[in-house]
Amino acid sequence: MKKSIALATVAGFAALAVSSNAFAQRDEIRIVGSSTVFPFTSVVIERFSQSTNFPAPIIESTGTGGGMRLFCEGVGEATPDFTGASRPMRESEFVSCQENGVGDITEMMIGFDGIVLANSRQSPALALTKDQIFNALAAEVEVNGEIVSNPYIMWSDIDPSLPEQEILVLGPPPTSGTRDAFVELVMEEACEDFPAIAALEDTDEDRFDSVCATLREDGLFVEAGENDNLIVQRLQSTPEAIGIFGFSFLEENSDVIQGATVNGVEPTFENIASGEYGVSRSLFVYVKDQHVGVIPGMREFIAEYTSDRSLGDEGYLVEVGLIPLTEDERSVMRSNVNNLAPFEPSS
Numbered sequence: 001m002k003k004s005i006a007l008a009t010v011a012g013f014a015a016l017a018v019s020s021n022a023f024a025q026r027d028e029i030r031i032v033g034s035s036t037v038f039p040f041t042s043v044v045i046e047r048f049s050q051s052t053n054f055p056a057p058i059i060e061s062t063g064t065g066g067g068m069r070l071f072c073e074g075v076g077e078a079t080p081d082f083t084g085a086s087r088p089m090r091e092s093e094f095v096s097c098q099e100n101g102v103g104d105i106t107e108m109m110i111g112f113d114g115i116v117l118a119n120s121r122q123s124p125a126l127a128l129t130k131d132q133i134f135n136a137l138a139a140e141v142e143v144n145g146e147i148v149s150n151p152y153i154m155w156s157d158i159d160p161s162l163p164e165q166e167i168l169v170l171g172p173p174p175t176s177g178t179r180d181a182f183v184e185l186v187m188e189e190a191c192e193d194f195p196a197i198a199a200l201e202d203t204d205e206d207r208f209d210s211v212c213a214t215l216r217e218d219g220l221f222v223e224a225g226e227n228d229n230l231i232v233q234r235l236q237s238t239p240e241a242i243g244i245f246g247f248s249f250l251e252e253n254s255d256v257i258q259g260a261t262v263n264g265v266e267p268t269f270e271n272i273a274s275g276e277y278g279v280s281r282s283l284f285v286y287v288k289d290q291h292v293g294v295i296p297g298m299r300e301f302i303a304e305y306t307s308d309r310s311l312g313d314e315g316y317l318v319e320v321g322l323i324p325l326t327e328d329e330r331s332v333m334r335s336n337v338n339n340l341a342p343f344e345p346s347s
Contacts, residue, residue: 026077026295027055027295027296028054028055028056028057028058029054029055029057029058029081029082029295029296029297029298029301030057030058030059030060030079030080030081030082030295031045031057031058031059031060031080031081031082031083031084032059032060032061032062032066032067032070032071032080032082032083032084033061033062033063033064033066033067033068033071033082033083033084033085033285034061034063034064034067034083034084034085034086034176034177034178034283035061035063035172035176035178035226035227035228035246036084036086036113036177036178036228036245036246036248036283037084037085037086037110037283037284037285038059038061038084039248039249039252039320039321040084040110040111040248040283040317040320040322041059041082041084041285041305042059043316043317043320044301044304044305044310044317045057045059047304047309047310047316048297048300048301048304051304052297052300052304054296054297054300054301055296055297057297057301061226061227062175062226063172063173063175063176063177063226064084064085064086064087064175064176064177064178064180065174065175065176065177065180066175066226067080067083067084067085068083068085068089068090068093068096069093069096070083071083071097071102071286071288072093072096072097072100072102073100074100074101074102075101075102075288075290075291079102079288080288081287081288081291081295081298082285082286082287082288082301083285083286084283084284084285084286085177085283085284085285085286086113086176086177086178086180086181086246086281086283086284087177087180087181087281087282087284088107088282088284088345088346089105089107089284089286089343089345090345091345091346093345094343094344094345102288102290103290104288104289104290104340104342105286105287105288105289105342105343106286106287106289106336106337106340106341106342106343107284107286107287107336107343108284108285108286108287108302108305108306108333108336108337109282109283109284109325109329109333110283110284110285110305110311110317110322110325111282111283111311111317111318111322111323111324111325112272112273112280112281112282112283112322112323112324112325113246113247113248113272113280113281113283113321113322113323114246114247114267114271114272114277114279114280114281114323115178115181115182115185115186115244115245115246115247115279115280115281116244116245116246116247116249116250116259116260116267116279117133117169117242117243117244117259117260117262118235118242118243118245118250118257118258118259118260119235119239119240119241119242119243119257119258119260120235120236120238120239120241120256120257120258121255121256121257121258122239123163123239123240124163125258125260125261126162126163126242126260126261127260127261127264128162128260128261128262129190129262129263130186130189130190130193130262130263130278131190131193131194132158132159132162133186133187133190133262134186134187134190134191134194135150135152135158136152136155136158136167136169136220137169137171137187137215137216137221138150138187138191138211138212138214138215138216139211139214139215139216139217140211140214141194142194142195142196142197145195145196146196147196147197147200147211150216150218152167153166153167153220154166154167155167165240166220166240167220167221168220168222168238168240168241168242169220169221169222169241169242169243169244170222170224170231170234170235170241170242170243170244171215171221171222171223171224171231171243171244172223172224172225172226172228172244172245173223173224173225173226174223175226176226177281178228178244178245178246181281182244182279183212183213183215185278185279185280185281186262186279187212187213187215188212188213189278191208191211191212197211197212224243228243228245228246228249229249231243231244231245231249232245232249232253232256232257235256235257236256236257242260243257246321247259247267247269247272247280247321247323248320248321248322249321250267250321251269251320251321252320252321262277262278262279263278265277265278267279269321269323272323273323273324280323283322285305286343287302287337287340289340289342292340302337302338303338306330306333306334306337306338308330311324311325311330312324312330313327
């Protein structure tokens with residue numbers, strides 16, 4: 001009973017804040033979230049600012065997890081209106097939003113993206129399997145039927161066909177949706193291929209989850225921050241390194257970096273769109289519905305973001321690397337967002 005009263009009180013204060021002067025000092029839209037979604041939203045901001053008289057929205061690349069925390073802190077001028085995400089909102093994040101009075105949220109899926117492993121064009125192109133990537137990056141691996149701390153230092157230690165150079169991978173931090181998706185789509189999938197690790201799923205599920213999802217911390221995997229452009233720059237100055245980031249950054253910098261094939265498939269627009277490339281994910285923007293109609297321009301910004309000129313098969317976001325939804329998917333998404341359909345997390 002006390003918890004229910006507390007939550008109701010929080011929601012009541014939130015509603016009061018929205019209806020009074022909570023937004024009196026802010027006229028511009030505020031957006032946070034994923035570094036992968038950041039460049040797409042930035043282009044929408046540019047087009048929105050060119051075609052309307054609203055102040056240019058302010059955007060900050062905080063990572064998916066960081067954006068969710070800021071978004072779910074509450075309602076009012078001190079909190080964001082939108083957050084970008086390179087994975088769906090988690091149930092725990094949704095609960096946090098609800099507890100802080102953010103009761104109405106709409107999910108806007110904007111398209112798809114691939115996660116690439118890329119290196120400098122000064123180095124040979126790489127052909128990797130998910131199992132090889134797991135062995136390069138996991139904190140623990142399977143060797144001769146035993147699960148041990150990762151002993152691999154050189155790529156050629158994993159497979160003689162790989163380069164005789166030290167493993168050095170620059171990747172996203174734990175707050176990044178790219179990191180979450182990479183772990184799910186590569187590490188957790190690959191660990192099923194190693195018998196001793198796979199057997200843990202039946203005997204010790206917590207240990208299984210830990211082995212599959214924990215990246216090494218001995219300096220061969222380097223958390224390079226939320227700014228994927230910085231990873232691209234480091235690849236140019238460190239030709240022996242490999243970077244992990246979204247496909248759009250590869251496409252934007254294809255003159256200086258190249259993507260590795262994964263399980264024999266190149267990270268191309270066509271292969272990601274078809275689903276053939278096995279390291280791809282959906283991208284999202286979440287709307288704080290309680291701010292719509294209070295913060296000027298939110299509906300107009302949503303209309304620009306969801307328009308065919310933005311997200312269509314030949315839209316300007318496709319030109320900068322977004323993999324588009326199908327026409328039917330766009331129609332359903334646009335209807336949901338225009339009606340501010342309430343979001344419910346998947347169980």
